[in-house]
């Protein structure tokens with residue numbers, strides 16, 4: 001009983017978060033920046049922040065994650081970090097030779113009031129940014145929002161600070177990628193190729209955080225969206241953003257500055273969200289859905305038909321990021337499952353409303369909460385009051401799963417106690433197959449484990 005102090009009695013709390021269902025803004029900004037080719041992310045703050053952000057991403061992806069830091073000491077903390085950042089920009093371009101430095105702020109530099117835009121302009125004016133090299137910046141104060149906000153802010157910075165319009169449309173559809181695994185991005189690109197749609201996905205972590213083993217270290221792996229590609233974003237026909245909370249801000253920025261119209265969709269997790277994405281992409285590209293994609297969908301439907309009897313009425317508790325839990329909840333409802341408890345540490349007025357709309361018909365009394373006090377402690381309390389058949393979320397939930405003896409599926413970020421999850425997609429029809437196969441696996445393992453000898457079946 002690792003969480004033995006969790007009580008069943010739920011009390012209103014303010015100003016206290018216990019086991020948050022989120023992490024800090026710069027982690028999201030750092031992750032998004034890794035989707036730029038030849039980019040060295042830079043943390044404007046103290047070394048401890050940068051070490052934490054790098055280590056969380058490294059532990060999740062099991063890949064080396066590079067980032068630089070302004071290395072604040074007492075002096076910078078009192079007088080501001082401008083001198084540190086100017087020195088850092090000079091050192092980084094001289095020693096590590098990236099194409100782009102993507103600077104994000106931290107709690108400390110935001111509290112001091114450092115103005116990243118002013119410092120980056122000063123660096124350019126002083127000749128510290130070589131010709132053909134770039135420094136972009138995003139404000140990511142971690143005392144508000146979450147890693148989701150930080151990702152969104154860096155994606156918007158990419159769109160705002162790189163995109164250009166020449167006045168000539170280039171026939172491209174921008175796909176603004178919300179927080180997904182590299183494998184998910186690879187799957188989005190594969191589906192787009194099947195359709196014959198000319199897309200540019202950004203940010204793009206494929207071949208950055210899922211690189212093949214070659215025996216040698218590449219500081220800047222082959223993947224990532226290049227600077228010329230990001231400049232072309234402003235000439236696109238339209239954008240499709242995948243993820244209201246992590247991608248939409250990038251699409252809005254392109255619309256505002258370059259009049260690129262956009263459609264905002266969920267990350268295509270589950271059959272309905274994937275259908276919406278495929279239809280929107282086909283419409284934008286002016287093509288029909290090809291036979292092969294229809295057959296792929298048909299295989300998922302066949303699989304769901306075989307499985308549905310086992311899912312019916314099963315109660316689920318979910319926690320994580322809004323762009324993951326919203327389409328996942330919709331998918332589980334379509335499987336006849338009952339998501340009865342849902343939390344997300346990320347604030348946002350529309351999150352609970354969207355979830356309640358999805359749950360309105362089947363689980364109208366579900367416990368749903370988001371924001372700072374929507375933490376794993378509260379989720380655990382809810383579970384004590386109404387037990388569930390399945391728990392879905394990142395690695396932090398394993399303690400609840402163990403204490404309450406609940407089948408557990410790891411999903412979202414961070415997953416730091418398993419290996420390989422980032423190589424298999426959760427999006428699209430193929431990803432949906434993987435999700436249901438995993439769910440059924442743990443439900444049936446549980447049934448096998450609990451069955452008395454006379455009910456222990458070979459064929460289930």
Ligand code: SF4
Pocket residue numbers: 024025026045048049052105106107108142143
């Ligand atoms: S919460 Fe703030 S101080 Fe803590 S690691 Fe994140 S940026 Fe640094």
